[in-house]
Every structure is written in structure tokens, then in C-alpha cells.
Amino acid sequence: MPAPIRLRELIRTIRTARTQAEEREMIQKECAAIRSSFREEDNTYRCRNVAKLLYMHMLGYPAHFGQLECLKLIASQKFTDKRIGYLGAMLLLDERQDVHLLMTNCIKNDLNHSTQYVQGLALCTLGCMGSSEMCRDLAGEVEKLLKTSNSYLRKKAALCAVHVIRKVPELMEMFLPATKNLLSEKNHGVLHTSVVLLTEMCERSPDMLAHFRKLVPQLVRILKNLIMSGYSPEHDVSGISDPFLQVRILRLLRILGKSDDDSSEAMNDILAQVATNTETSKNVGNAILYETVLTIMDIKSESGLRVLAINILGRFLLNNDKNIRYVALTSLLKTVQTDHNAVQRHRSTIVDCLKDLDVSIKRRAMELSFALVNGNNIRGMMKELLYFLDSCDPEFKADCASGVFLAAEKYAPSKRWHIDTIMRVLTTAGSYVRDDSVPNLIQLITNSVEMHAYTVQRLYKALLDDISQQPLVQVASWCIGEYGDLLVSGQCEEEEPIQDEVLDVLEGLLVSNLSTPVTRGYALTAIMKLSTRFSSVNRIKKVVSIYGSSIDVELQQRAVEYNALFKKYDHMRANPNPNIAVITIHASNSTEADMTDFVFQAAVPKTFQLQLLSPSSNVVPALNQGTVTQVIRVLNPQKQQLRMRIKLTYTLKGSAVQDLAEVNNFPPQSWQ
Amino acid sequence: MFFSFMLLFSRQGKLRLQKWYVPLSDKEKKKITRELVQTVLARKPKMCSFLEWRDLKIVYKRYASLYFCCAIEDQDNELITLEIIHRYVELLDKYFGSVCELDIIFNFEKAYFILDEFLLGGEAQETSKKNVLKAIEQADLLQEEKILKVYIN
Numbered sequence: 001m002p003a004p005i006r007l008r009e010l011i012r013t014i015r016t017a018r019t020q021a022e023e024r025e026m027i028q029k030e031c032a033a034i035r036s037s038f039r040e041e042d043n044t045y046r047c048r049n050v051a052k053l054l055y056m057h058m059l060g061y062p063a064h065f066g067q068l069e070c071l072k073l074i075a076s077q078k079f080t081d082k083r084i085g086y087l088g089a090m091l092l093l094d095e096r097q098d099v100h101l102l103m104t105n106c107i108k109n110d111l112n113h114s115t116q117y118v119q120g121l122a123l124c125t126l127g128c129m130g131s132s133e134m135c136r137d138l139a140g141e142v143e144k145l146l147k148t149s150n151s152y153l154r155k156k157a158a159l160c161a162v163h164v165i166r167k168v169p170e171l172m173e174m175f176l177p178a179t180k181n182l183l184s185e186k187n188h189g190v191l192h193t194s195v196v197l198l199t200e201m202c203e204r205s206p207d208m209l210a211h212f213r214k215l216v217p218q219l220v221r222i223l224k225n226l227i228m229s230g231y232s233p234e235h236d237v238s239g240i241s242d243p244f245l246q247v248r249i250l251r252l253l254r255i256l257g258k259s260d261d262d263s264s265e266a267m268n269d270i271l272a273q274v275a276t277n278t279e280t281s282k283n284v285g286n287a288i289l290y291e292t293v294l295t296i297m298d299i300k301s302e303s304g305l306r307v308l309a310i311n312i313l314g315r316f317l318l319n320n321d322k323n324i325r326y327v328a329l330t331s332l333l334k335t336v337q338t339d340h341n342a343v344q345r346h347r348s349t350i351v352d353c354l355k356d357l358d359v360s361i362k363r364r365a366m367e368l369s370f371a372l373v374n375g376n377n378i379r380g381m382m383k384e385l386l387y388f389l390d391s392c393d394p395e396f397k398a399d400c401a402s403g404v405f406l407a408a409e410k411y412a413p414s415k416r417w418h419i420d421t422i423m424r425v426l427t428t429a430g431s432y433v434r435d436d437s438v439p440n441l442i443q444l445i446t447n448s449v450e451m452h453a454y455t456v457q458r459l460y461k462a463l464l465d466d467i468s469q470q471p472l473v474q475v476a477s478w479c480i481g482e483y484g485d486l487l488v489s490g491q492c493e494e495e496e497p498i499q500d501e502v503l504d505v506l507e508g509l510l511v512s513n514l515s516t517p518v519t520r521g522y523a524l525t526a527i528m529k530l531s532t533r534f535s536s537v538n539r540i541k542k543v544v545s546i547y548g549s550s551i552d553v554e555l556q557q558r559a560v561e562y563n564a565l566f567k568k569y570d571h572m573r574a575n576p577n578p579n580i581a582v583i584t585i586h587a588s589n590s591t592e593a594d595m596t597d598f599v600f601q602a603a604v605p606k607t608f609q610l611q612l613l614s615p616s617s618n619v620v621p622a623l624n625q626g627t628v629t630q631v632i633r634v635l636n637p638q639k640q641q642l643r644m645r646i647k648l649t650y651t652l653k654g655s656a657v658q659d660l661a662e663v664n665n666f667p668p669q670s671w672q
Numbered sequence: 673m674f675f676s677f678m679l680l681f682s683r684q685g686k687l688r689l690q691k692w693y694v695p696l697s698d699k700e701k702k703k704i705t706r707e708l709v710q711t712v713l714a715r716k717p718k719m720c721s722f723l724e725w726r727d728l729k730i731v732y733k734r735y736a737s738l739y740f741c742c743a744i745e746d747q748d749n750e751l752i753t754l755e756i757i758h759r760y761v762e763l764l765d766k767y768f769g770s771v772c773e774l775d776i777i778f779n780f781e782k783a784y785f786i787l788d789e790f791l792l793g794g795e796a797q798e799t800s801k802k803n804v805l806k807a808i809e810q811a812d813l814l815q816e817e818k819i820l821k822v823y824i825n
Contacts, residue, residue, distance in 0.1 A: 007781075011777065051781055054781070060687075079811070079815050083815065084781065087788075094697065117807070117810065117814055120789075124792050127792045127793035129695070152807065155798065159793045162793060162795065188798075188799050189799060189803060192798075196795050234803075235800055237755065243752065244756070247752045283754055284751075284752075284755050286751055287749060287752040291752070322718075323720045323721050325720075326720045327722075327750055357719070358719045360720060360724065
């Protein structure tokens with residue numbers, strides 16, 4: 001039997017394969033050879049064969065038949081065998097399969113081996129993939145090694161203990177005695193892993209946390225030494241001494257200082273020191289600063305220190321390195337609630353990050369921007385955010401739109417601004433707006449009574465431009481249905497559409513391919529509602545009856561029910577509320593100068609009630625160049641003759657003018 | 673920083689090393705690897721080294737033709753993770769002498785051994801470059817011996 005080919009030979013051969021099929025063939029051939037070699041219980045080449053198997057496994061091929069072989073290698077007395085065996089175990093064995101438990105005894109023996117590198121292999125494997133059962137069985141061995149003076153083993157035992165605690169938290173107590181003098185070690189490896197172990201224990205148990213608080217002075221001292229000590233070539237990274245250890249200590253301090261005044265105070269100075277003295281030209285320095293900032297923000301630090309931390313983040317935002325900007329934004333997002341004012345100072349830099357090329361940075365900048373919006377900066381911020389909404393990637397649009405709606409609702413400086421903002425969102429990102437926005441927006445519009453005319457006009461115009469964005473179309477349809485009378489009544493500042501044009505638009509929605517079934521429902525209902533506001537009732541009746549046989553069940557049902565209204569309840573049509581008269585006034589000015597601050601007021605007899613909607617403007621242009629219109633609704637339950645006293649006030653050529661009059665010649669139809 | 677896993681892959685998406693510190697089935701590992709590799713390879717050079725993927729924090733950096741990609745926990749420091757990745761690259765570089773992808777391909781088991789002397793259970797076990805390399809050197813020498821002397825403590 002020729003010796004199995006060497007690992008590197010196999011790798012070379014497989015790499016010459018020109019197709020996937022060729023590679024598969026080579027692999028299958030080699031696997032067959034390896035299988036027969038395994039069957040022959042060949043000790044000499046087992047290591048080589050398993051190594052080859054591991055290579056093929058990495059290429060994606062099955063290698064489970066090598067699992068037991070790994071166990072045999074682990075049990076061997078050759079170091080090479082053990083090395084490959086343990087590697088194989090970590091790559092091929094799965095803690096969910098019972099076969100892994102066969103390792104336990106070998107590991108136990110190797111943990112007590114006379115050669116530290118063998119002990120190291122065992123600790124590494126246990127710490128990487130030890131199952132709960134294995135951890136339970138071997139925790140005692142790990143605990144023993146945690147107390148050894150051999151720093152090579154001690155550091156590994158510490159991390160192995162971390163793994164054991166993660167797998168079997170109840171075992172945490174047994175490691176407590178061994179932690180007693182871990183921090184007195186000079187060896188950085190042991191120090192680092194000890195800090196990791198202590199961190200793990202403190203995070204898991206409030207009792208441990210309380211117990212280890214007394215270590216704060218010692219940790220502060222170690223950190224201080226690292227910063228103050230001269231150049232140490234062994235641990236130096238770009239002029240900083242053991243940044244890994246510094247970061248871990250800072251993190252442990254964070255956990256110990258949280259919610260504890262005394263501990264926080266004890267670490268105040270060192271945090272200030274690190275924050276001001278750390279070299280920031282390279283990533284490593286910034287990594288330490290970052291951890292420091294996180295700690296300052298989490299513990300009970302004094303306000304000066306907190307401001308220092310936020311300012312570090314502010315500087316990070318201006319850093320050329322995008323990674324630094326990213327972590328700055330992440331951290332600011334965490335602190336924006338608690339340190340709102342400090343973060344506000346960096347608002348313009350944050351807003352600039354909306355234009356960053358990196359998607360994650362943009363997202364964070366967006367979230368942070370929304371968090372910073374308040375009553376004072378709403379106009380400026382909204383401008384930036386709407387601009388962002390226009391140009392951002394589709395993945396952001398839905399969240400951005402929702403954010404804009406929320407912010408607008410909370411801080412809108414005026415109703416008109418609010419409606420304009422909504423319009424802007426619907427027209428630029430209309431198809432990304434969430435489904436629940438539609439009823440919310442309708443509610444909002446309903447409540448802004450004086451804006452009804454303005455809103456319906458703008459929505460109607462938007463529909464003329466584009467009917468593809470469903471939320472926009474739905475809100476617009478609803479508004480037209482509800483306020484269609486205002487749309488055609490001359491309320492609008494510009495040319496108002498006539499009834500047929502409006503119905504054309506709505507009918508267009510019904511037949512368009514772009515409309516979803518929900519949108520069609522809205523459109524049909526709107527058309528129906530207009531039958532009480534418009535005079536083209538017959539046209540509407542026709543449309544509704546057509547849809548009585550629509551394939552869309554929802555539409556069909558609506559149409560059938562509306563048809564029924566036409567038949568059975570038509571007598572109620574003439575005046576849905578027969579007691580309300582709607583009167584539109586048109587004011588024009590034939591003088592040479594504009595009438596400004598124009599206000600129309602009216603009073604009616606006691607049995608009437610009056611509602612004045614907003615005028616189209618406060619300026620009546622000179623020389624009949626335009627009119628101001630205003631709608632008056634009069635409730636007349638007793639059907640008495642309508643009389644009105646009116647008062648006009650305005651400013652003409654700098655002087656205030658007041659005009660009083662009585663109007664008694666309202667046509668009978670308006671009040672009978 | 674707790675690493676859930678570390679992957680090394682080429683620009684063509686070929687896996688060169690995979691170290692998992694959390695228990696997952698082979699199928700799950702393959703799925704994660706395939707999708708994550710695709711995601712990272714699609715990133716443009718101007719993007720930052722961090723991304724949120726599923727509910728993981730991913731840190732990656734490209735060194736020549738190899739991507740070093742790892743998953744860390746929510747509370748972990750991304751910037752120091754970059755330093756950890758860099759330290760591993762330095763170790764490989766020192767060991768192989770100006771390391772390149774071919775070294776990792778033909779000596780993948782050594783790449784694992786070095787990683788296992790630097791990280792244990794997903795955390796850094798040694799912060800001194802010298803000590804890691806010394807340990808590897810000694811262990812390599814031990815491979816030369818025929819049989820290990822064994823006595824139980």
C-alpha cells in the first residue's frame with residue numbers, strides 16, 4: 001500500500017482542477033483512499049489523512065467520517081497527532097452530537113499533562129467548544145490551572161473559565177477563590193484574561209459585582225501604570241502601551257462604576273487623564289478614547305467629564321476616518337436622551353453626515369437627526385431631512401418618512417407648514433410611506449379644519465401630476481371625496497377645477513393599472529361622497545352601477561351598497577344636512593391701492609349659528625386684480641329668514657378702514 | 673471582545689479559514705458564511721469596516737487579497753476589534769515572513785495554530801506579539817519529537 005499523498009501535494013493537485021466537477025472527482029477519489037486507510041487503523045498516516053480531510057472540509061465537502069479519527073489522534077502520544085486531532089475536533093465535532101463526549105477523558109488527561117503545550121491544546125479546545133456536560137466534568141481541572149504560577153497556562157485557564165461560566169452559569173461560584181490575586185500578576189496575558197474573567201462574572205451576578213467593586217483602586221493603578229510607563233517594546237502599539245488591556249480595564253471600570261457613586265469618583269481622574277492624554281493620530285488611540293467615552297457616559301461621572309466625552313465624540317465626527325465617524329454617531333445616539341443639550345451642540349456636524357457615502361453612517365445620522373429635532377430647530381432640520389428624503393436610498397425612505405411625520409406632528413410651527421410637509425413627503429416618497437400613515441394623515445387633515453380647502457387643492461394638484469404613489473393617491477382621494485365642495489367652490493387661490501374634471505380624475509384612478517385594490521376602494525367611495533356635494537349626480541350613479549359587477553369583491557360590495565343608497569335613500573340627497581347653508585363671499589377692490597389686513601366678520605340673529613372658514617388671503621389686490629374668497633356655514637335649524645350684519649376692516653394707503661353693512665337679501669333657497 | 677466567529681476569504685469568495693466560537697450546525701455555518709461573504713464582497717471601498725448584519729455586529733478588513741471578517745457582540749468596541757484583526761495579520765506576517773494568501777492556503781493548519789495561541793474562546797489570550805510567536809515556535813519544535821514524555825501530575 002503506497003503512502004497516502006502529503007497534505008501540500010493534495011492541495012496543489014486540487015488547485016489544478018479547472019472545473020467544479022473535476023475538483024469533486026479528485027476529492028471523491030482521495031476521500032475513498034482516506035476511508036480505506038482509516039479502516040486499516042493505520043496509525044502512521046492518520047494525522048496526515050485527517051489534515052487532508054480538514055482541507056477538503058474547508059472547501060465544503062463532507063468530512064464527518066473523520067470524527068472518530070480525530071478522537072484517536074487526540075489520544076495519541078505524538079504532539080503532531082494531538083495538534084491535528086484537537087484542530088479536527090474543533091472543526092468537525094459538534095456539541096450536539098454525543099460523540100463529542102468521548103473527548104472528555106482525553107481532555108482531562110491532557111489538562112494534567114507534563115507538557116504545557118499539550119495542556120494548552122486541551123484548554124483551548126475546551127474553551128472553544130466545550131459543551132455544558134464537558135464543562136461540568138472538567139471545571140475542577142480548569143479551576144486548578146487557574147491557580148498555577150505558570151502564566152502560559154494561567155491565562156488560558158482564565159478564558160477557559162469564562163467559557164465554562166457561559167455554558168454553566170451555576171459553576172461561577174467555584175472560580176471565585178482563584179480570582180483572589182489575579183490582578184497582582186505582572187504578566188500582561190494573565191492580566192488581560194483575568195480582566196475578561198472578572199468582567200464576565202460581574203456582568204452575570206450582582207453579588208459578584210458588589211464583591212469586586214473593591215478592585216477599582218487596583219484597576220485604576222494598573223491603568224495608570226500603562227499610561228505613564230515608558231516605552232515597552234513588548235506591548236507597544238503605535239506608541240501606546242498594551243491598548244488591548246487598557247480597553248478591557250476601561251470596560252470593567254464601566255461595569256463597576258455604573259450606579260455607584262464611590263467607584264465612579266475613584267475612577268474620575270484616570271478617565272480624565274486618558275481622555276486628554278491619549279494620542280489620536282491612529283486608530284489604536286481612538287479605540288481607547290472610544291472605550292473611555294463609553295465608560296464616562298455610563299458611570300456617575302461629573303458633568304465636566306461628560307461634556308469632555310461628548311466633545312470627543314464631536315471631534316470624532318470630523319475625523320477623516322469613516323470608522324471613527326461611525327462609532328461617534330453610534331455613541332451619540334446612545335447618549336442623546338440623557339445629554340441632549342450637549343449633543344445638540346454638534347447638530348450641524350451630524351446633519352452633514354446625512355450626506356456621507358456610507359449607508360450605516362447615513363442611517364445613524366438620520367436617527368440622530370430625528371432625535372435632535374425640537375421646537376426651536378424644526379424648520380431648519382426639516383429642510384435637511386426632506387432633502388435627505390428626496391435623495392436617499394430606498395431602504396431609508398420608509399423610516400425617514402415616518403420620522404418626518406412624527407416630528408412634524410410634535411413640533412409643527414403652523415398648520416399650513418404641517419400640511420405642506422406632509423404633502424412634500426407624499427409627493428417625494430409617497431410609495432414608501434407606511435400603510436398606517438394613511439389613516440393617521442386623514443385624521444390629521446380632518447382636525448385641521450381651516451386647512452381643508454388648501455389641503456384638498458394641493459392634493460388634487462399632486463394627483464394631476466402623478467398617480468403612482470398609492471398612499472398619496474389614497475389620502476388625496478379621501479380628501480376630494482370629503483372636501484370636494486371646497487375644491488370646486490372657488491375657495492382655491494388658483495384656477496379651480498370644474499366638477500367633471502374632478503370626476504375624471506377619480507374615475508381615472510379606478511381604471512388605472514397603477515392603482516391597488518385599496519386605492520380603488522378609496523376612489524369609489526370618494527366618487528360616491530361627491531354625489532352629495534356635486535351636481536353631476538347622474539354621472540356618479542352611472543359609475544357606481546358599473547362597479548356593481550366588478551371582479552374585485554371589495555369594490556363590488558361597495559358599489560352595490562352605494563347603488564342601494566341611490567335607490568332607497570335618494571330623497572335625503574338634496575341637502576345632507578338641510579339645516580346648513582354654505583355661503584361663499586367674494587371680495588374685490590376697485591381702488592388704486594391694495595387693501596391689506598383684510599378681515600371679514602359677520603353676525604347673525606340668535607337662532608342661527610355661524611362658522612367662518614379661513615379666508616383665501618388677507619390682501620385684496622387693487623384694481624380688481626383678484627378676489628378674496630371666504631366660506632361661511634350657517635346653521636339654521638328653525639328655517640328662519642337669513643339676515644346678517646357684516647363688518648369689513650382693512651388698511652388702505654396706511655390708514656385703517658372699517659365698513660359696516662347689513663345683508664338681508666339672501667335668496668330663499670339658502671335658508672328654506 | 674467576544675468573537676462569535678472569524679472568517680478569512682478571498683476576493684472570489686473562497687473560504688481560507690473559519691473559526692467558530694459558538695455552536696452551530698454545519699448547515700447553519702455554511703449558510704452564514706455564504707451570505708455574509710456575499711454581503712461583504714458587495715461593499716464598496718468607501719464604506720466603513722463595520723456593518724450590522726442580521727442581528728450581529730460585523731467587523732471586516734481587507735489585507736491584499738484576503739478579507740478578515742469577524743462577528744462581535746453588541747457591547748464590543750469595534751475600533752479595538754480592528755486592532756485585534758491587525759495583530760493576527762502581524763503574527764501571520766512574522767511567522768511566514770511577508771505572508772500572502774498562498775501561505776494561508778498551503779499552511780492552513782498553521783494559521784489555525786497561530787490563531788489558537790492568540791485567541792481562546794473568542795477572546796484575546798495574549799497581548800504580546802513576542803509571546804505568541806515564542807509559543808508557536810516551541811510547539812513547532814515539539815512536533816519534531818517522536819513521543820512525548822508522559823507523566824500524570
